[in-house]
Amino acid sequence: MATESAVMPMQERCPVDMLTLACVCVLLAVGVLLVASASSEISAREYGNTLYLVARHIVFVGLSVSLGFLTLMIPLDLWQRSGWLLVLMSYLVLVAVLVPGIGKEVNGSMRWIPLGFFSLQGSEFVKLMMIMFVASYLTVPEHRERALGFAKALAAIVGVVALLLLQPDLGSAVVVFSAYFGVMFLSGVPLRFLLPVIVASVASLAVLILIAPYRLERILAFFDPWKHQYEGGYQLTQALIAFGRGDWFGMGVGNSIQKLFFLPEAHTDFVYSILVEELGLLSAIIVLLVFMVLVLRALWIAYIAFQRSMTFHGLVACGIALLIGIQALINMGVNVGALPTKGLTLPLLSFGGNSLLATMMMIAVLLRVEYELRDGASSIAQVAKRRRRTENAS
Amino acid sequence: MIRLAIVAVCFVALSGAIVGRMVYVNINDRDFLQEQGDLRTIRLERINAHRGMIRDRLGKPLAISSPVVSLWANPNELLSSSSDLNQLATMLKVDPEEFADRLENSRSRSFVYLRRHMPPPEAEKILSLSLPGLYSEKEYHRFYPAGEVAAHLVGVTNIDDRGQEGVELAFDQWLTGVPGKKKVLKNLYGDIVADIMPVADAVPGRDIELAMDLRLQYLAYRELKAAIQRHEAQSGSIIVLDVASGSVLAMANQPSYNPNNRQRLDIATVRNRAVTDAFEPGSTLKPFTVAVALESGSHHPLSRIDTSPGFVRVDDKTIPDPRDMGELNLGDILAHSSQVGISKLALTLDPFAVRDLLADVGIGQIPGSGFPGESQGYLPNHRRWTDIERATLAYGYGVTTTPLQLANAYLAIARGGVRKQITLLAEEQTSTIRVMSEQTASQLTRMLAKVVSDGTGGQAHIQGYTVAGKTGTVRKLGESGYEDTRHLAFFAGFAPVQDPELVAVVMINDPAGDANGGGSVAAPVFGSVMSGAMRILKVAPDQQVAMSKGGGDAHG
Numbered sequence: 001m002a003t004e005s006a007v008m009p010m011q012e013r014c015p016v017d018m019l020t021l022a023c024v025c026v027l028l029a030v031g032v033l034l035v036a037s038a039s040s041e042i043s044a045r046e047y048g049n050t051l052y053l054v055a056r057h058i059v060f061v062g063l064s065v066s067l068g069f070l071t072l073m074i075p076l077d078l079w080q081r082s083g084w085l086l087v088l089m090s091y092l093v094l095v096a097v098l099v100p101g102i103g104k105e106v107n108g109s110m111r112w113i114p115l116g117f118f119s120l121q122g123s124e125f126v127k128l129m130m131i132m133f134v135a136s137y138l139t140v141p142e143h144r145e146r147a148l149g150f151a152k153a154l155a156a157i158v159g160v161v162a163l164l165l166l167q168p169d170l171g172s173a174v175v176v177f178s179a180y181f182g183v184m185f186l187s188g189v190p191l192r193f194l195l196p197v198i199v200a201s202v203a204s205l206a207v208l209i210l211i212a213p214y215r216l217e218r219i220l221a222f223f224d225p226w227k228h229q230y231e232g233g234y235q236l237t238q239a240l241i242a243f244g245r246g247d248w249f250g251m252g253v254g255n256s257i258q259k260l261f262f263l264p265e266a267h268t269d270f271v272y273s274i275l276v277e278e279l280g281l282l283s284a285i286i287v288l289l290v291f292m293v294l295v296l297r298a299l300w301i302a303y304i305a306f307q308r309s310m311t312f313h314g315l316v317a318c319g320i321a322l323l324i325g326i327q328a329l330i331n332m333g334v335n336v337g338a339l340p341t342k343g344l345t346l347p348l349l350s351f352g353g354n355s356l357l358a359t360m361m362m363i364a365v366l367l368r369v370e371y372e373l374r375d376g377a378s379s380i381a382q383v384a385k386r387r388r389r390t391e392n393a394s
Numbered sequence: 395m396i397r398l399a400i401v402a403v404c405f406v407a408l409s410g411a412i413v414g415r416m417v418y419v420n421i422n423d424r425d426f427l428q429e430q431g432d433l434r435t436i437r438l439e440r441i442n443a444h445r446g447m448i449r450d451r452l453g454k455p456l457a458i459s460s461p462v463v464s465l466w467a468n469p470n471e472l473l474s475s476s477s478d479l480n481q482l483a484t485m486l487k488v489d490p491e492e493f494a495d496r497l498e499n500s501r502s503r504s505f506v507y508l509r510r511h512m513p514p515p516e517a518e519k520i521l522s523l524s525l526p527g528l529y530s531e532k533e534y535h536r537f538y539p540a541g542e543v544a545a546h547l548v549g550v551t552n553i554d555d556r557g558q559e560g561v562e563l564a565f566d567q568w569l570t571g572v573p574g575k576k577k578v579l580k581n582l583y584g585d586i587v588a589d590i591m592p593v594a595d596a597v598p599g600r601d602i603e604l605a606m607d608l609r610l611q612y613l614a615y616r617e618l619k620a621a622i623q624r625h626e627a628q629s630g631s632i633i634v635l636d637v638a639s640g641s642v643l644a645m646a647n648q649p650s651y652n653p654n655n656r657q658r659l660d661i662a663t664v665r666n667r668a669v670t671d672a673f674e675p676g677s678t679l680k681p682f683t684v685a686v687a688l689e690s691g692s693h694h695p696l697s698r699i700d701t702s703p704g705f706v707r708v709d710d711k712t713i714p715d716p717r718d719m720g721e722l723n724l725g726d727i728l729a730h731s732s733q734v735g736i737s738k739l740a741l742t743l744d745p746f747a748v749r750d751l752l753a754d755v756g757i758g759q760i761p762g763s764g765f766p767g768e769s770q771g772y773l774p775n776h777r778r779w780t781d782i783e784r785a786t787l788a789y790g791y792g793v794t795t796t797p798l799q800l801a802n803a804y805l806a807i808a809r810g811g812v813r814k815q816i817t818l819l820a821e822e823q824t825s826t827i828r829v830m831s832e833q834t835a836s837q838l839t840r841m842l843a844k845v846v847s848d849g850t851g852g853q854a855h856i857q858g859y860t861v862a863g864k865t866g867t868v869r870k871l872g873e874s875g876y877e878d879t880r881h882l883a884f885f886a887g888f889a890p891v892q893d894p895e896l897v898a899v900v901m902i903n904d905p906a907g908d909a910n911g912g913g914s915v916a917a918p919v920f921g922s923v924m925s926g927a928m929r930i931l932k933v934a935p936d937q938q939v940a941m942s943k944g945g946g947d948a949h950g
Contacts, residue, residue, distance in 0.1 A: 289410075299401065329405070333412055
């Protein structure tokens with residue numbers, strides 16, 4: 001046995017990408033710390049136990065890591081072959097949340113399916129499923145180079161976006177649309193197809209904001225939050241105060257004042273502000289850099305995949321990089337007042353079971369992509385593929 | 395691959411933009427943001443100050459503040475927290491349904507007292523439920539150990555610790571401390587999260603030492619109350635003054651009230667009648683007309699006035715005595731309280747001189763004790779005096795005075811003709827002014843002693859001490875003039891005669907039954923209070939043998 005392990009190649013002993021894993025571990029750890037601090041007051045007030053929400057958060061970290069392990073076992077090939085099935089599932093989930101009796105309304109939005117212990121937020125999982133579909137569909141050259149093929153993909157995406165807007169969840173709609181558009185762009189869809197899409201989507205975004213008074217209010221508040229602080233600008237001003245208090249080095253863990261109910265959603269959408277308030281701007285920049293390392297690493301994995309002509313692997317890595325990266329950047333941008341307020345979690349850091357589970361699945365898929373790019377692994381995968389093909393032929 | 399590079403560069407650029415924005419916010423807006431943060435979180439919190447104590451001259455407490463806890467709620471928060479309101483209601487000892495209704499009705503407000511002034515341990519128990527929207531405030535509750543006995547003089551505070559009556563009101567500023575302030579950090583719901591620093595400590599209020607001697611106060615109150623009950627009288631007042639200092643040793647009224655439990659308070663019982671209610675003093679004013687006669691030089695104590703045939707016509711009015719008393723000297727006029735005698739005497743005197751002396755001893759003047767709501771009374775000030783006006787003023791009609799003013803006037807006689815400003819406080823030095831000669835005062839004192847030893851004031855006599863005083867029986871003014879059956883019974887006097895220690899005035903309003911005069915209703919109260927007071931104050935007796943001639947029923 002001892003001799004056998006000695007001759008095993010390096011990557012056999014280290015089956016996942018260490019850099020990605022390190023980034024994820026750092027983000028999860030910082031997340032637990034911040035959720036513990038930011039949720040303590042609201043936990044005490046709502047549940048009579050300061051640790052209630054962070055305990056839930058830790059349980060979900062555990063669950064999401066387990067789910068990640070399971071996902072890691074799934075060969076990319078399986079995802080690739082399930083493309084249209086995933087679309088079907090996505091639509092089913094997104095329609096289900098809108099059906100009264102199945103979906104649950106919270107704060108005027110139909111986003112959740114109550115499952116007792118926790119509520120399933122369909123859109124979080126749809127993000128991943130649709131990435132798999134888009135990647136596998138666009139892997140076929142005719143699909144991305146012909147107008148009809150591209151139109152089919154676009155239709156599937158627009159359908160998802162439309163369902164998200166019905167909830168309504170403009171934030172998620174913007175994130176998934178940008179990410180899928182990015183994947184189309186990266187897959188090599190001609191610019192003559194893409195440019196009209198950009199024009200149309202910007203125009204529809206403008207319409208969507210103008211027709212919803214609360215969105216318009218948020219936009220106005222975004223331009224002058226202090227003037228609108230008792231209307232749309234309230235959260236933003238409170239988030240900015242956290243930035244002011246935090247300064248470069250922060251007030252120390254647990255010393256946030258904004259979490260004393262001043263900043264709504266301190267442990268979810270605005271956890272980044274609490275990060276700045278407690279740990280300081282430098283720590284916040286480091287966290288942002290960790291996100292960038294994660295995103296760039298995913299793009300690098302995609303680059304390797306493209307080089308080896310493993311288009312599906314590459315597009316999946318791209319999609320995951322885009323989903324996590326765009327959502328993180330929008331969330332941080334919202335926190336610092338660079339973007340209008342949107343209810344989006346910060347992946348891996350914010351409290352929220354759905355976001356954690358879905359993001360860890362994406363990370364697992366990314367690790368699986370990297371794993372299958374390795375010489376040994378990919379050859380095994382190709383052997384399996386070849387075998388299947390011959391079986392099909394016979 | 396170019397497209398991949400473009401995406402990577404976009405990410406890096408956007409990250410850079412966000413970092414740039416964060417650094418900009420930090421450098422440019424930091425001070426503004428910190429200030430905005432403080433504006434929303436740092437509050438000045440009031441620290442209630444301890445109210446000063448009121449004590450009697452021996453240091454016995456009359457009003458004490460003890461720390462209590464008031465519970466208040468933010469109804470909206472409390473209702474929306476889905477907490478167990480029934481339990482809270484039970485602990486507050488209120489009806490759960492009513493309680494819920496009350497909260498529901500005040501949903502739009504953010505502050506509602508649930509219960510004020512709870513004993514701290516009891517409040518602690520409720521607060522330990524730690525219901526959202528339930529808050530507490532530290533306050534002080536005022537307790538009056540002497541209860542109804544000293545209620546009128548001491549007065550009361552309201553639930554907000556502000557003086558409303560009596561000394562509590564008169565010296566409110568002195569007793570009230572200065573509330574302190576502290577900087578605290580509050581969360582969005584107004585809970586104090588941390589004390590940052592005290593801005594100003596609460597300055598406790600100062601104590602007040604009253605001249606009142608609680609032992610005398612109890613005695614006076616008890617005797618007054620007993621007399622009121624015995625005679626089924628409407629009301630009554632008693633005042634005991636210290637001759638040397640002119641301070642009020644006791645001041646009690648009936649009816650009284652319990653300052654510690656004011657839930658079923660009859661407002662009529664709150665008045666300090668001894669100070670606020672002016673009456674016609676009747677015969678108790680006669681000695682001052684005699685004093686003017688003595689001062690005038692045209693009369694001396696043995697000057698005789700013929701009161702036959704028992705009445706006199708002045709203008710078109712007939713002034714009667716109960717019987718024909720023949721020739722009386724000035725002392726006899728007082729001793730037997732002859733209306734005819736004093737009227738005839740008054741008509742020989744300068745009316746302005748009589749009026750001026752009355753004003754000098756304090757009749758119709760604000761007494762200036764500092765007690766809130768002091769009545770001035772009424773002293774006529776005619777430019778021309780008719781005979782009937784001169785006569786009625788002499789026997790105390792057509793003029794009104796409070797028991798306090800009357801006591802002040804008798805104090806002047808007791809002090810040998812020197813009026814002294816009355817005070818409620820133990821250590822206040824008050825001004826004096828001579829209002830009649832020492833000789834006049836001592837002659838008057840001897841006459842007043844005879845009122846007790848030989849005249850209408852016999853029941854004011856006390857064992858072992860000589861007493862000087864004057865009765866008064868005043869017919870009450872009804873709807874159709876003076877009534878025959880309703881009276882005010884007065885006795886005003888001092889003891890011991892040679893070296894007076896105490897002045898006292900007793901007034902009993904509308905005694906029922908046959909005994910309705912100053913001599914039979916008020917004088918006995920005076921006697922028993924003075925006798926007890928002499929013992930309590932250990933005044934040396936000035937008389938060996940008890941000699942009591944039962945005085946006749948007072949008149950006029």
